[in-house]
Amino acid sequence: MAETSTQGGETLLFLTDEQLRKGIEAMFFAYRGFTADPDRILDQHGYGRAHHRAIHFINRQPGLTVTTLLAVLGVTKQSLNRVLRTLIEDGLVENRVGRRDKRERHLYLTPTGEALERELSGAQRERMRSAYRAAGPQAVAGFRQVLEAMIDPDMRRHYQMMKDGS
Amino acid sequence: MAETSTQGGETLLFLTDEQLRKGIEAMFFAYRGFTADPDRILDQHGYGRAHHRAIHFINRQPGLTVTTLLAVLGVTKQSLNRVLRTLIEDGLVENRVGRRDKRERHLYLTPTGEALERELSGAQRERMRSAYRAAGPQAVAGFRQVLEAMIDPDMRRHYQMMKDGS
DNA sequence: CTTGGAAAGTCAACAAGGCTGACATAAAAT
DNA sequence: ATTTTATGTCAGCCTTGTTGACTTTCCAAG
Numbered sequence: 001m002a003e004t005s006t007q008g009g010e011t012l013l014f015l016t017d018e019q020l021r022k023g024i025e026a027m028f029f030a031y032r033g034f035t036a037d038p039d040r041i042l043d044q045h046g047y048g049r050a051h052h053r054a055i056h057f058i059n060r061q062p063g064l065t066v067t068t069l070l071a072v073l074g075v076t077k078q079s080l081n082r083v084l085r086t087l088i089e090d091g092l093v094e095n096r097v098g099r100r101d102k103r104e105r106h107l108y109l110t111p112t113g114e115a116l117e118r119e120l121s122g123a124q125r126e127r128m129r130s131a132y133r134a135a136g137p138q139a140v141a142g143f144r145q146v147l148e149a150m151i152d153p154d155m156r157r158h159y160q161m162m163k164d165g166s
Numbered sequence: 167m168a169e170t171s172t173q174g175g176e177t178l179l180f181l182t183d184e185q186l187r188k189g190i191e192a193m194f195f196a197y198r199g200f201t202a203d204p205d206r207i208l209d210q211h212g213y214g215r216a217h218h219r220a221i222h223f224i225n226r227q228p229g230l231t232v233t234t235l236l237a238v239l240g241v242t243k244q245s246l247n248r249v250l251r252t253l254i255e256d257g258l259v260e261n262r263v264g265r266r267d268k269r270e271r272h273l274y275l276t277p278t279g280e281a282l283e284r285e286l287s288g289a290q291r292e293r294m295r296s297a298y299r300a301a302g303p304q305a306v307a308g309f310r311q312v313l314e315a316m317i318d319p320d321m322r323r324h325y326q327m328m329k330d331g332s
Numbered sequence: 333c334t335t336g337g338a339a340a341g342t343c344a345a346c347a348a349g350g351c352t353g354a355c356a357t358a359a360a361a362t
Numbered sequence: 363a364t365t366t367t368a369t370g371t372c373a374g375c376c377t378t379g380t381t382g383a384c385t386t387t388c389c390a391a392g
Contacts, residue, residue, distance in 0.1 A: 015298060015306075020291040021226070022329055023298075023310060024200075028219075029325045030313040031197050032240065034190075048377055053194075060187070066340060074198070079379055081341065103339040103388050125186040131315035132181055132189075135308065140181075142301065142308025144189060147196040149297035159195045163188055214348055232369065245350055247370065269359050269368045 037123035045116065050075075050083045052120055055109065058093060059117045060162050063106040065098070072158045092116060203289035211282065216241075216249045218286055221275065224259060225283045226328050229272040231264070238324045258282060 038052050057072055058064065066084070070077055084107075087093040092113035098104035109117060132140045151159055204218050223238050224230065232250075236243055250273075253259040258279035264270035275283060298306050317325055 015295055017291060020294045020298075021287070023294050023306075023313075024222075024287070024290055025226075025325060025328055026310055026313040026317070027197070027200055029318075029321050030316040031193070032321060033316045033318040034193055036318055050378060056190075060191075067338090075378085076380065077340075078342085078381085082378080085341090098339095101339080101389070105340065121187070121190070124190055125183060127316060128186045128189050129181055131312050132186075134315035135311035138304070139308030139311040140189075142305030143312035144192055145301035145305040146297050146309035147189075147192040149300035150196040150199045150293060151192070152195075152199040152202055155195050155198060159191060162191055216349060233367090241349085242351065243369075244352085244371080248349075251370090264368095267360070267368085271369065 033127065034124070037127055038120045041120055041123060047086075048083075050079075051087060054080070054083055054087060055092065055113060055117050055120065057162070058107045059109050059114065059121075062108050063096075065104045065106060067104075069107065072162070074155070087113070199293065200290070203293055204286045207285055207289060213252075214249075216245075217253060220246065220249055220253060221258065221279060221283050221286065223328070224273045225275050225280065225287075228274050229262075231270045231272060233270075235273065238328070240321070253279070 035049065039049065042048060042052055053073055054069065057069055061068075064072075066077070066080070070080055073080060084093065088095055090112075091110055094108045094110050094113075096106045096108065098106055132143075135143070148156075148159070201215065205215065208214060208218055219239055220235065223235055227234075230238075232243070232246070236246055239246060250259065254261055256278075257276055260274045260276050260279075262272045262274065264272055298309075301309070314322075314325070
């Protein structure tokens with residue numbers, strides 16, 4: 001793939017534009033695969049990818065506030081609210097007033113919401129698991145390292161927050 | 167990351183749901199980073215991500231037909247046409263009637279189109295390059311392996327086609 | 333205690349980019 | 363001569379993003 005050489009103990013990478021381009025295309029096609037299974041499931045339930053994202057992060061960090069979710073998702077509150085409203089109306093998400101700060105609303109999945117979350121993440125994990133298996137353990141480590149290095153600095157704190165569990 | 171053990175010469179992966187979940191989130195945040203730079207540039211030119219995808223693949227395989235591009239992008243012709251029309255009107259893409267089969271239209275970037283393509287892919291390659299550098303040469307190989315394993319089987323032929331240059 | 337600002341929510345309007353369905357034309361294939 | 367393929371177009375719909383304006387509730391600092 002990328003030829004390497006050592007110079008003064010440091011490993012150098014020779015990356016041609018062509019190699020980088022292949023990485024870009026792999027990213028494009030892989031992301032499509034990554035979202036394909038959830039998209040099918042969501043469609044059956046009458047939801048879209050935006051609902052999935054909300055459900056995912058509420059499940060990941062139960063009780064997070066609307067503002068936090070807004071920052072993680074990187075959308076406007078009007079956009080999020082449209083999605084969140086339907087999820088609350090449909091009884092998938094619950095909205096509890098904050099104990100300390102009563103302005104805040106803390107978001108939780110209901111049992112119904114958790115069921116959908118399991119269905120969605122189950123499919124996604126299955127694809128991820130089989131990709132990991134096909135690529136092997138060494139590849140898995142590299143995969144995460146490169147992805148993490150691609151995350152925007154502004155977003156990295158949100159990623160870390162989720163990663164470490166609040 | 168993922169603990170490994172050897173059993174009969176085969177390496178096994180122990181992947182917890184938690185580890186898979188982290189991979190899923192890394193994918194989510196990384197894709198955002200991946201599209202961030204081009205999105206900014208496109209916005210300045212009054213285009214969107216859909217234009218970028220068309221430009222990318224026309225550049226990758228000059229002279230490809232509309233039907234091929236349709237299959238690669240996985241959208242409807244109505245959707246692609248909206249995008250393609252503006253690119254042709256703005257003089258970024260050229261539409262030549264097929265020599266052998268006169269029903270076909272072969273797509274090419276004009277010099278203006280190529281200039282925008284370079285601007286877009288330059289930014290994207292730069293991010294990819296710095297992620298590669300941060301992660302190291304071993305990681306790079308693994309990254310591509312996992313991504314390729316995640317691609318949908320139906321899409322893999324398109325990926326290969328682009329990868330090998332037609 | 334008042335007042336300023338933060339958290340949440342809502343309405344309206346708009347745009348990009350998906351989708352379906354219907355239809356038209358030119359050219360190739362049968 | 364007829365059917366099929368490749369392309370393009372019109373119309374209309376949906377989701378999900380955006381701005382801007384405005385309200386209510388509540389915390390916190392003066």
